[in-house]
Amino acid sequence: MSEDNPRAVLLTGANGGVGLAATHALAERGFRVYAAVRGQAGELPRHPNVRVVRLDVTDPVSVADAVEQVRADGVSSLHGLVNNAGIIVQGPLELVPEEELRRQFDVNVFGPAAVTQAFLPLLRAGRGRVVNVTATTARVAGPFFGPISASKAALQSLSDAQRLELAHWGMPVVVIELGMIDTPIFAKAAAATAKTAEAQTPQQAALYRAQLEAVDAAMAKAKAASPGIVADAVVKALTAGRPKPRYTVGPDTRMLGLLARLPLRTRDRLLARVMGLAKVPLAR
Numbered sequence: 001m002s003e004d005n006p007r008a009v010l011l012t013g014a015n016g017g018v019g020l021a022a023t024h025a026l027a028e029r030g031f032r033v034y035a036a037v038r039g040q041a042g043e044l045p046r047h048p049n050v051r052v053v054r055l056d057v058t059d060p061v062s063v064a065d066a067v068e069q070v071r072a073d074g075v076s077s078l079h080g081l082v083n084n085a086g087i088i089v090q091g092p093l094e095l096v097p098e099e100e101l102r103r104q105f106d107v108n109v110f111g112p113a114a115v116t117q118a119f120l121p122l123l124r125a126g127r128g129r130v131v132n133v134t135a136t137t138a139r140v141a142g143p144f145f146g147p148i149s150a151s152k153a154a155l156q157s158l159s160d161a162q163r164l165e166l167a168h169w170g171m172p173v174v175v176i177e178l179g180m181i182d183t184p185i186f187a188k189a190a191a192a193t194a195k196t197a198e199a200q201t202p203q204q205a206a207l208y209r210a211q212l213e214a215v216d217a218a219m220a221k222a223k224a225a226s227p228g229i230v231a232d233a234v235v236k237a238l239t240a241g242r243p244k245p246r247y248t249v250g251p252d253t254r255m256l257g258l259l260a261r262l263p264l265r266t267r268d269r270l271l272a273r274v275m276g277l278a279k280v281p282l283a284r
């Protein structure tokens with residue numbers, strides 16, 4: 001990578017917790033980072049290697065426009081695309097409104113699929129790589145995390161298929177599978193859940209109250225890792241001569257990985273215990 005011709009990478013959700021850390025790490029290593037944000041640039045580093053691009057991954061016009069913004073900056077090839085933007089939709093599946101489930105898939109699945117399609121010509125020109133940020137919950141869906149888990153499982157599947165498809169051009173597709181990372185995503189999800197709950201009847205709200213309280217208490221004890229370790233994995237995925245198809249990041253990913261391999265009944269029993277559900281009296 002020369003100073004005059006730095007390798008260019010586009011990263012979505014650049015002003016989020018993981019996005020900021022990754023943008024900073026890549027810029028520091030001499031990449032030109034097209035830091036894609038949906039709204040305000042926020043705390044994005046004022047670094048000569050960082051260029052802000054407007055991009056809402058759910059809006060086809062915005063996606064096409066982002067490609068033009070990058071081309072207009074003189075870029076004819078990309079070294080990498082990091083599909084990092086994402087949201088969490090959570091709650092009992094019985095009560096998650098359909099539009100919320102669709103929003104989950106729009107942002108976490110159809111969004112990255114569309115962004116990848118749109119940037120593939122630039123990526124192919126640079127024999128670039130696609131890096132998709134997923135979650136270990138894709139392999140172990142926990143109670144009340146059905147929407148987010150399903151969306152990341154879908155993104156994982158798309159990545160697996162595309163890895164084989166793009167191998168023809170020597171273009172790696174890498175998944176970075178995260179455990180729990182300390183970012184604003186949980187506060188945003190809680191706010192969205194509270195808003196959704198306003199439309200519930202008192203009877204609906206009472207249905208899962210005890211279970212949700214138990215899971216909240218269990219989750220409050222969980223330790224989230226620093227976004228810096230994700231940034232390190234993004235750098236590895238973009239710099240390794242032969243990147244791994246999957247990087248798992250976070251101390252809890254090991255336990256979740258082991259759970260994923262257990263017979264389902266055993267896994268359910270353990271998960272119910274870990275998530276506090278085993279203590280909740282059965283409904284009569």
Ligand SMILES: NC(=O)c1ccc[n+]([C@@H]2O[C@H](COP(=O)([O-])OP(=O)(O)OC[C@H]3O[C@@H](n4cnc5c(N)ncnc54)[C@H](OP(=O)(O)O)[C@@H]3O)[C@@H](O)[C@H]2O)c1
Binds near residue numbers: 013018135136
């Ligand atoms: N934190 C974790 O524990 C964890 C665990 C597993 C996987 N992940 C994944 O890690 C990735 C980064 O999440 P994070 O933890 O850094 O969360 P975050 O701080 O909330 O950042 C998410 C980013 O995605 C952006 N975004 C949301 N909707 C978008 C849209 N329609 N178009 C473009 N950008 C959009 C957000 O922009 P706004 O600020 O405008 O909303 C924000 O910049 C996500 O894919 C997430 O699913 C996180």
